[in-house]
Amino acid sequence: MPKQIYFFLLLLVLSSCGAKKADRIDDYVFKTKSAKTEYLKSYNGALKLWKINFKEEDLITSYGTAHIIISGPKDASPLILLHGMDASSTMWYPNIEAFSKNHRVYAIDFLMEPGKSVSCGETLNKTEVVTWYNEIFDHYKLKKFKLVGASRGGWIGTLLAIQEESRITKLALLSPAQTFETIDSKRKAMPALMLKLFPNKNKLRRTLKAFSYYPKKIDTLYKKQFYLANKYAKTNTSMLQMTPFSKDELKNITIPVLILIGDHDVINSDDTVEKAQNLIPKSEAEEIKNAGHFLTIDQSKTVNQKVVDFLKD
Numbered sequence: 001m002p003k004q005i006y007f008f009l010l011l012l013v014l015s016s017c018g019a020k021k022a023d024r025i026d027d028y029v030f031k032t033k034s035a036k037t038e039y040l041k042s043y044n045g046a047l048k049l050w051k052i053n054f055k056e057e058d059l060i061t062s063y064g065t066a067h068i069i070i071s072g073p074k075d076a077s078p079l080i081l082l083h084g085m086d087a088s089s090t091m092w093y094p095n096i097e098a099f100s101k102n103h104r105v106y107a108i109d110f111l112m113e114p115g116k117s118v119s120c121g122e123t124l125n126k127t128e129v130v131t132w133y134n135e136i137f138d139h140y141k142l143k144k145f146k147l148v149g150a151s152r153g154g155w156i157g158t159l160l161a162i163q164e165e166s167r168i169t170k171l172a173l174l175s176p177a178q179t180f181e182t183i184d185s186k187r188k189a190m191p192a193l194m195l196k197l198f199p200n201k202n203k204l205r206r207t208l209k210a211f212s213y214y215p216k217k218i219d220t221l222y223k224k225q226f227y228l229a230n231k232y233a234k235t236n237t238s239m240l241q242m243t244p245f246s247k248d249e250l251k252n253i254t255i256p257v258l259i260l261i262g263d264h265d266v267i268n269s270d271d272t273v274e275k276a277q278n279l280i281p282k283s284e285a286e287e288i289k290n291a292g293h294f295l296t297i298d299q300s301k302t303v304n305q306k307v308v309d310f311l312k313d
Contacts, residue, residue: 029114035232039114042225049093049219052100056116061135063124067116068136069107072100077313078145079103080137082153085177086229088115090222091150094300098308099148108136110152114229126241129156130163137167146170146311150296151177151267155242161257162249172258172307173276175293177267178242180250180275199231212294213264250279257283258310260303262291284310 030036047069054071069089072079079099083091089107092099099105109115111132112123124132133156137145147168149157154176161168173179191206204227208215218226259276261268273285286306291298 029112029119029233031232031234035228039225039228039232040116042221042228043088043090043116046088046090046093046219046222046225049090049221050096052097054096054100058116059136059139061132063121063128063132064111064119065117066111066132066136067109067118069109070105071096071107072104073102074104076102076104078140078142079105079311080142080145080147080157081105081107082147082149082156083107083110083115084151084153084175086113086233087151087226088113088229090225091296093219093222094297095304095307098304102308103146103311106136106140106142108133110156114233126159130160133160143167144169146172148172148174148307148311149176150174151293152242155179158245158250158253161253161255162245166255168255170256170258170311171253172260172310174260174303174307175262175265175267175295176259178244180272180279181244181269183267195230199227201227204230208294210266211292213262213290213292213298217297218294247279251281253280254282256310258307259283259285260295260306261285261287262293262295262298263287263289264292265295267293 030039050071052071054069057068057070059066059068081089081092081099083089089109092107096105096107109117111117111119144167147157147160147170149155149172151174154173155178157168157171157173158176158179160166161171177183191203191210195203195207204223205215208218208223212218257280259273261272273287276285277283288295288299288302296303
């Protein structure tokens with residue numbers, strides 16, 4: 001597809017961002033109440049894949065209601081999970097049991113996209129995003145914690161880590177998007193844009209095939225939720241803030257960092273591992289075999305073990 005057409009389609013998506021206040025429902029993510037109801041039903045269906053005990057909590061913040069799923073021993077070391085774009089916290093279903101064994105886990109739904117967090121305003125800038133997360137950390141009295149972020153969650157985790165008063169002690173980045181470089185293969189990533197523009201089941205299959213090495217591994221319940229997120233949610237401009245971090249910003253991250261990239265990731269290039277190791281002082285980076293951008297599903301056992309080993313005190 002010619003670059004001109006690609007950028008036209010991107011602008012078309014962004015032009016629909018943010019309806020007028022009179023047209024909004026209780027948040028600005030979903031187009032209609034019925035769409036939100038159907039999506040939340042699928043969210044709850046996907047949560048059945050969490051084969052552990054957990055509780056859901058809603059926290060009122062300055063920018064809306066934050067939804068947090070909590071699991072693991074109450075007195076264990078705290079661990080924050082930040083999900084990928086349009087994936088919500090339910091995406092951790094292949095990983096949550098391993099992560100929760102020795103950690104008190106807080107999986108947070110991002111405020112500006114499909115999930116159970118509810119925004120009361122427009123797109124937040126970087127400073128406001130940091131403030132929003134810090135309000136959540138303050139509520140749970142989390143002075144120090146570890147963090148695992150996937151895709152967009154990896155970018156947000158890095159944003160939090162570069163702050164002067166960051167509370168993160170260890171950071172694991174799983175297929176981080178727009179963190180070390182821009183999207184590697186725009187052509188291969190195009191199905192995701194097409195799914196957002198013209199959602200249907202065929203485009204869903206193409207997207208999953210592009211982003212997952214083993215798309216058949218993705219559970220049907222989660223697949224339905226991911227599809228409805230793309231079908232019903234309005235796109236916002238928060239993605240435009242996701243520019244790669246500078247060399248100086250990355251070099252100032254002094255905590256241990258683990259970076260895992262799938263060898264078939266359409267978002268990161270073959271050079272990402274080397275760039276990450278060169279730019280972050282205390283980093284270890286690895287390419288995971290037979291894994292796409294959705295490596296937490298493609299190679300869940302391998303990823304779980306590597307993350308758990310890294311998080312050990």
